[in-house]
Amino acid sequence: MTGFHLNLSLMTPGHFRHAWRLPHADPWAYLDISHFQRLARVAEKARIDAVFLGDGPALRGEIEEAPGTGLDPLVLLGALAAITTDLGVVITSSTTYNSPYNLARRFQALDHVTRGRAAVNIVTTGTPAAAANFGLAEHPDKETRYRRAHEFLDVVTRLWDGWEPGAIVADKATGRYADLDRIHRIDHEGEFFSVAGPLPVPAGPQGRPVLVQAGGSAGGLALAGDFADVVFTVAQTRGKAVAFRDDIRARAAAAGRNPDHVKISLGVVVLVAATEAEARRRERELYDTLPIERLTVALTRNLGLPDGLFGPDDPISPADLPEGIPDGAFSAGFSVSTRELIAEGPRTPREVIQRGAGGSGHRLLVGSAEQVADDLQAWFEAGTADGFTIMPADTSVDFENFARLVVPILQERGLFQRDYADPTLRGRYELPWPARTSEPATV
Amino acid sequence: MTGFHLNLSLMTPGHFRHAWRLPHADPWAYLDISHFQRLARVAEKARIDAVFLGDGPALRGEIEEAPGTGLDPLVLLGALAAITTDLGVVITSSTTYNSPYNLARRFQALDHVTRGRAAVNIVTTGTPAAAANFGLAEHPDKETRYRRAHEFLDVVTRLWDGWEPGAIVADKATGRYADLDRIHRIDHEGEFFSVAGPLPVPAGPQGRPVLVQAGGSAGGLALAGDFADVVFTVAQTRGKAVAFRDDIRARAAAAGRNPDHVKISLGVVVLVAATEAEARRRERELYDTLPIERLTVALTRNLGLPDGLFGPDDPISPADLPEGIPDGAFSAGFSVSTRELIAEGPRTPREVIQRGAGGSGHRLLVGSAEQVADDLQAWFEAGTADGFTIMPADTSVDFENFARLVVPILQERGLFQRDYADPTLRGRYELPWPARTSEPATV
Known part of the structure; x- marks a missing residue:
């Protein structure tokens, strides 16, 4: 297909964080599984590729005025994947505040349990408050966090590749279950980690869960070029977005990768209604909450x-x-x-x-369904992105408005899928099956 | 009710780990979400309190002859909770190889997402191979592991208690979302951990997820007395079981707790069929796999x-x-x-x-449904336990046989619930709502 990919953010109450103050809003929705279940079903019906949720492991002071960090995203999005059949889940996880063995194991399990719909959005956590929850006297600086993230992803991807196809023999006659010669330790010894491996079970349907990367600093860009399947980014202008995409593709090529195997998903905050007038009325209402x-x-x-x-x-x-x-x-x-x-x-x-x-920093796109579709089409055709991560301005309204009003127009124009063409998220993103990265020692 | 609680283990292929060799067995079932979904639905229909899965974060050499450690249990059992409405989930997690902030946050999220059906089974991990996956030169000795576990649970329970009821104000008129005076840091500084807190969101329906403890060493017993809601244990003889239960109750009392607020769940491996003859035939068949x-x-x-x-x-x-x-x-x-x-x-x-x-160490109980029910009743009436964790000998057969053949007999005798009397696992286990443990500094 020549169209683009679409992810939808579940951030609640919305990317206007003060939207909980609006008359129709349920201020407790960000803790309510039935709210998220409803959104997941709406997204799947619209053939959205995946739902997404940002995260950081700390309470921030802004809770005084709005919900911020919510439920653990692995737990929440895992529960949503369980009640859907095709919807992907993009789950934000910190490389600074997790151990690579546990993270690799959890996402590998999620890939099995979802039959190939798991993606991990790797962040290094920019919230200084997180450090104090994990025994660090101070938040590590960005350069250190990205050096750790790089080693972290090296470990995680090699753990994911540890079992060769055919490692499970399951020969009932001889009683031999697995062939240890096809299950590989990684025996990693690095600056931050020492990890033997292997993981307890073989790879899931995607080989590796999809790796999303979201940081725009020098370290983040290097990480994206070396490891990311998808780069989630921010841009207020088309020029910035095109230059960013070109840069990432060049970095991937320099790392020996096919640049078409790195997809750019551009974040855009969407406020959409049946008419432009209604969208503009809601826009003013949201500004008043700030x-x-x-x-x-x-x-x-x-x-x-x-x-x-x-x-x-x-x-x-x-x-x-x-x-x-x-x-x-x-x-x-x-x-x-x-x-x-x-x-x-x-x-x-x-x-x-x-x-x-409202301070999220992402570009705000306001209009009728037709106008929103026109804008996304123009940005896509300008070479800004391979897809978009749609961030509802007021999630209780704009998530469904986007899925029900904008998606059919994009489908009509041939810009977005009418059906899930592949059962795995990796397949739908047109990403390759990962090559084994190494041939380390056996168990 | 005067009966007992029942949990069912999902361990696949079964507590006879070599059951994958039997003609009817699917050797890949331990990786197959549809297998586990089927079991979860069977368990819920039988009004089983919770499903359970043991775990350890490492591949063990026994994989050469049988599946061992499987999919990450938080991910797997979270997916099962999402497709059921009342079934509890008891998820094994290591205090040696997790950080308390992340673990507290994940189980708190699971409690929200399951509407009060989350339990964590705390272990310190006895598998030496795990250490090498987490950067430790050698596996910490048991005494060190339990000292860490004690501090770990102290941190986790205080994190869970960090938000007072009413901390979310959600006053749309003033724009005040939360009352920071009712959200408490813990500012913990200990031998193993330094954790500021608070968690990002308030407590779920159970206040605290149910805490299960499973170790029988001196350190484990001390932990059980101080923290456990449920103690999962092993006994080959009634005398050992009665003495163990009396000991745990005395420890809880010595720690200032009501001994009725610590429930003993006794593990028993069950091989059950419609007739004793059929059960004995299957028993011999399983012995031949060893x-x-x-x-x-x-x-x-x-x-x-x-x-x-x-x-x-x-x-x-x-x-x-x-x-x-x-x-x-x-x-x-x-x-x-x-x-x-x-x-x-x-x-x-x-x-x-x-x-x-077959080497699991738990007591094997073989017989017809009537005989299995008789045995559980006799052990219960002898004061060995407040409930049982039923561990199917061959999960592909005994899980359903227990739920469909034994449970109705127990219900008929008034020994087991016919309906879920409380939406939360804590309520069904007749455990109290946790008291706030402390009044630490505000955010």
């Missing part, structure tokens, strides 16, 4: 500007910005994206925050 | 005897046994249980292995 003063402080800090210099309606021009990305920035990807936006001309914090979907 | 020479060596080593001194049919008498439990013994609980059996009179390794269900 604590604009606090978000202005957060934004200007992320840009390296001193507190109080810019109020919500004071234009920031490119010349106001310090060189480079400040050390304390929440995310390199979001900083670059916001700077690209300001580079187009002066913007007030309010404009940046609204266009960044 | 590699008796190798199992004899494993048994005698566990008893501290030199290799080769006793063949499969040489009687071992109590006087042959060295004092105490040898350092290398697989499990203190199983060693004690086997010694009690030999104390009744000389036993050959073959007898011990057969009576210990």
Whole structure:
């Protein structure tokens, strides 16, 4: 097919985190399995490739004003995969705060249990609060986190490849169950990890679960080039998105990979209604939920500007910005994206925050179903992405609106699948079956 | 009710691990989600309290002759909970090879997602091979593992208690979502862990997931007395079982707890058929799958005897046994249980292995449905247990045979529930709602 892939984010109450304040919203929905079950069924009916959920292992102070981090995503999305048959699940996991053996084993099990619908979204965790939950005196710096992530994925992928096809013999007559010569330890000894292996059971239907990578820093880009099947990214402008995709493809090629085997999934916050007027009315309603003063402080800090210099309606021009990305920035990807936006001309914090979907930083796309479909088509045809991760502005409304209003238009245009063509997520993303990476010692 | 609780083990191919060799067996069933889905539905229809699965994070050499460790149990049993509505899930997890924050968070999420059916079976992992998968030069000794487990459970239970009821305010008018004064850090600093907390979300329906403990060593018993809601244990004789239950109850009382709030679930391997003759025929068939020479060596080593001194049919008498439990013994609980059996009179390794269900060490109970029901009733009335964890000899046959043939007899006698009286596992086990353990600092 010549169209694109679509993932849908389950983030609740929405990528406008303050959407819980709207009259129709259930403020407890982010803890309610029946809410998520309903969304999963809607997504599967629309032939969405996968549902997605961001995560970080800590409570953040923003809980005072909105739900933030929610239920453990492996547990939650595993439960959703169990009640669907084709929907993929993209589960965010931290390489900084997990051990590679446990993570490899869990996702391998999920691949078996879902019959090939498991994907892990690898992050290194940007939340400093997480460190204190795992015995670290301070959050490791980004360079260290990515060095660890690189070794982590090297270990995980080799563990996934540890059993050759045919390792289970199951010869009832002789009583021989497995051929130990076909089950390989990895005997890894590195800077961060020492892991013998093998995993207890052979690979699942995908060989390896799909590996998604989501960081835009130098370390994240290197990781994406070496390991990622899918790169989840952020862009406010088409130019930034095209350049990013070209860069990732070049990195994959430099690592000896086929660049077509790295798919770019671009995040976009969608607010969609039956008419543009209704979408614009809902947009204003969502803007009214935002604590604009606090978000202005957060934004200007992320840009390296001193507190109080810019109020919500004071234009920031490119010349106001310090060189480079400040050390304390929440995310390199979001900083670059916001700077690209300001580079187009002066913007007030309010404009940046609204266009960044209430502070999420992702591009906000507002309109009728037809307008949203037009926009996605134009961005796709401009070479910005191989697919989109749709992030509902208000999940209780926009998740279903996207699935029921926008998807049929995309299908009509031949841009999105009408049926699940392959039972595995890897197959649907048109990714290759992973090659065995090594031939290590037997058990 | 005056009856007992029943859990059913999903171990596949069965607690006779070589049952995969039987003509009817599917040797790949232990990797097949549809096999487990079928069992879960059978269990729920029979009103079984929970399904259970043992685990350890390593491949063991025995894979050459039989499936051993299988799919990650959190992932597998989570998927089974998602397709059932009342069935509990008892999921084995290692305190030696997990971090308390992640484990607490996952089981808390599972409690939300299952609406109060989550239980964690805490083990310290007796498999030396696991250490090499987690960067340890050698497997920590039992005393160290239990000291860690004690601190681990202290951290986990305090994390679970971190959010007071009412912490979520969700005041749409003021925009205040949570009351930070009611969300508590734990700021734990101990020998093994430093954990700040809190967890990202409030407690699920059970307050705390049910805590099951399964080790019979001194450290395990201390842990059970201090923390366990349910103790899963092994006994070959009624005398050993009664003494064990009395001991655990006394330990709970000494720790200031109500002894009725610690339930004993006694493991028993069940081989059951419509008639005794058919059960005996199947018993002989299962014995023929056993590699008796190798199992004899494993048994005698566990008893501290030199290799080769006793063949499969040489009687071992109590006087042959060295004092105490040898350092290398697989499990203190199983060693004690086997010694009690030999104390009744000389036993050959073959007898011990057969009576210990092919080397699992648990008591083997063979018979017609009526005979199995009689036996469980007699053991229950003798004060050996508050319930049983039924471990099918050949899971592809005995799981359903137990649920369909034995359970109705137990229900008829008023010994087992006809309906799920409470939506939560904690309620059905007649356990109290956990008290908050502490009042630590706010966020």
